[in-house]
Amino acid sequence: MKYTEEHEWLRIEDDLVVVGITEHAAEQLGDLVFVELPDEGRMVVKDEEVVVIESVKAASDIMAPVDGEIVEVNGALIDNPALVNEDPTGDGWFFKMKLEDVSVMDDMMDEEAYLKFIG
Amino acid sequence: MDDLHQTVLHDLHVDLGARMVPFAGYVMPVQYPLGVMKEHLHCRAAAGLFDVSHMGQVAIRPHSGDIADAARALETLVPVDLLGLGAGRQRYALFTSDAGGILDDLMVANRGDHLFVVVNAACKAGDLAHMRAHLSETCAVDELSDRALLALQGPQAEAALARLVPEVTTLRFMDVIGADTVFGPLILSRSGYTGEDGFEISVPNAAAVDLARALLDDDAVQPIGLGARDSLRLEAGLCLYGNDIDTTTTPIEAALAWAIQKARRPGGPRAGGYPGADVVGAQLTSGAARTRVGLLPEGRAPVRAGAGLFAGTEGGDVIGTVTSGAFGPSLGAPMSMGYVPTGLAGPGTKLFADLRGKRHPVTVAALPFRPATFKR
Structure with missing residues (x-):
């Protein structure tokens, strides 16, 4: 698993990259009440806002962690945003991307570096 | 911290x-x-x-020992019937400004020989100064710290x-x-x-x-x-001071006219006699141009405080503002409160709120969103 400074995790599954937010981020955000997901098939560039989430506290944007195509979104979150709090690195994933070049993930933080990053 | x-x-x-x-x-x-x-x-x-x-918890003790003197004194600061508040009873009240705005909202209890008042934390110092400045001749105003x-x-x-x-x-x-x-x-x-x-x-x-x-x-x-x-x-449709009510909103605009009993309204035995009574009294008689309402946004996304309200999907001026908004866990849906022109305040009126740059449909709804379960 790789991590971004925006508290996203990325996991390679077959030829796709699954993206979600970390347990730390989910905890900080508090209970999620709303998730707006991008259209499948959308081409996105790194740092483009692709997901809107609303917690009991505030709205936040989830950015595309890398360039690529959104090929699948987790529709279960629409009716049950709490999945993100309950299982942020499992059932609470947001979307799957197809990357031109997965080597862009090489420079990202591994778990040890991320844990250090969040102190 | x-x-x-x-x-x-x-x-x-x-x-x-x-x-x-x-x-x-x-x-x-x-x-x-x-x-x-x-x-x-x-x-x-x-x-x-x-x-x-x-x-803030405050005791207002009349120098005379007669609770009616404390009630009369505090009535000069709030548009509320306190002489009619019986011993062992509590009532919602509002400190008004000379312009008819709301300085704070508070609870007032008749404790028999004194009034017991609870005010908001953020307004506590101002409220104490306000009460001491206006009540000290007849009452001792003691913060129960x-x-x-x-x-x-x-x-x-x-x-x-x-x-x-x-x-x-x-x-x-x-x-x-x-x-x-x-x-x-x-x-x-x-x-x-x-x-x-x-x-x-x-x-x-x-x-x-x-x-x-x-x-x-x-x-x-x-x-x-x-x-x-x-x-x-x-x-529960209750106002948060600083969000839904403040010095720029009158009790009538805030849909809090219910807190002003008959005795203090125009034509009542103790009409007026509080700061801003001319403004508030006129609005009691003729209505206010804008009104606080409940708003139910479409879908699940909360429409939060600060969002502008519009009459249509495109163009047009801002007609009002959301003052509170959140997801209602018991409601299972998002909910907001805000101010709209009184002509658009009827439940069922369709309006639009700015949500991340888009006009998001909201419907005016009666307050409270969820009926109260008080033991009356």
């Missing part, structure tokens, strides 16, 4: 695993490990304990509190009593800020932690933070 005040329950909150945040000059629990959503639902299903010790304030709210609040203070079962909504207990002399009112049946309990600082722990010993009682307090009050 060094320059912030702490309530006497601060260490208990930390022990209970609360996330502490700055609020109105205090460091307060925003949520406990249960989380905002579950805390909210627990309070509606069982009982929730809130630390509201940051709020030796007391903490707890709220116990929810359908099981009565049972949980009655184990410690049996006489609370005799109280109806907005009754107030004193009780001598092992926690010292308590002041208990059957009221709150959640739309639930429940109590507010003024307790000497020295016994506040013991009382809180004794209440939390009951499995039905969970501690509730400011996060759930906000969604609970919003579902």
Whole structure:
């Protein structure tokens, strides 16, 4: 698993990259009440806002962690945003991307570096 | 958070695993490990304990010893019938400004020989100065800083509190009593800020932690933070001072005319006689141009405070503003309050709110969003 400074995790599954937010981020955000997901098939560039989430506290944007195509979104979150709090690195994933070049993930933080990053 | 005040329950909150945040000059629990959503639902299903010790507790004691003198004096600052407030009863009130705006909202109780007043934390210093400036000739205005304030709210609040203070079962909504207990002399009112049946309990600082722990010993009682307090009050259609009401909103615009009893309205025996009475009285007679309403956004996305309101999907001027907005856990839907032109204030009116740059449909709805369950 790789991590971004925006508290996203990325996991390679077959030829796709699954993206979600970390347990730390989910905890900080508090209970999620709303998730707006991008259209499948959308081409996105790194740092483009692709997901809107609303917690009991505030709205936040989830950015595309890398360039690529959104090929699948987790529709279960629409009716049950709490999945993100309950299982942020499992059932609470947001979307799957197809990357031109997965080597862009090489420079990202591994778990040890991320844990250090969040102190 | 060094320059912030702490309530006497601060260490208990930390022990209970609360996330502490700055609020109105205090460091307060925003949520406990249960989380905002579950805390909210627990309070509606069982009982929730809130630390509201940051709020100001004030005794107004008439020099003459006659409570009517204190009532008459405080009536010069609020558009509320306090002479008609019986001993052992409590009433919602508003400090108005000369322009008819709202300086603060407060609760006033008749304690027999004095008035007991609870004001908002953020307004506490200003309210005390305001009361002392205008009431000192006839009354002593004493801040009860030796007391903490707890709220116990929810359908099981009565049972949980009655184990410690049996006489609370005799109280109806907005009754107030004193009780001598092992926690010292308590002041208990059957009221709150959640739309639930429940109590507010003024307790000497020295016994506040013991009382809180004794209440939390009951499995039905969970501690509730400011996060759930906000969604609970919003579902109940209650105003948050600083958001939904402030010096720029009049009681009539704020849909709080119900707090102004007949005796203080134009034509009443003690009409006017409070700051801004000309403005408020005229609006009581002729109505206000804008009104606070409930708004139900389409879908699940909350429309939060500050969002502009529009009559149509495109163009047009802003017609109003959202002043509170959140997801209502018991409602299972987002909810907002805001100000709209009175002509567009009818329930069912379709409006649009700016949500991340898009016009998002919202429908004007009657308040409260969720009916109150008071023991009247």
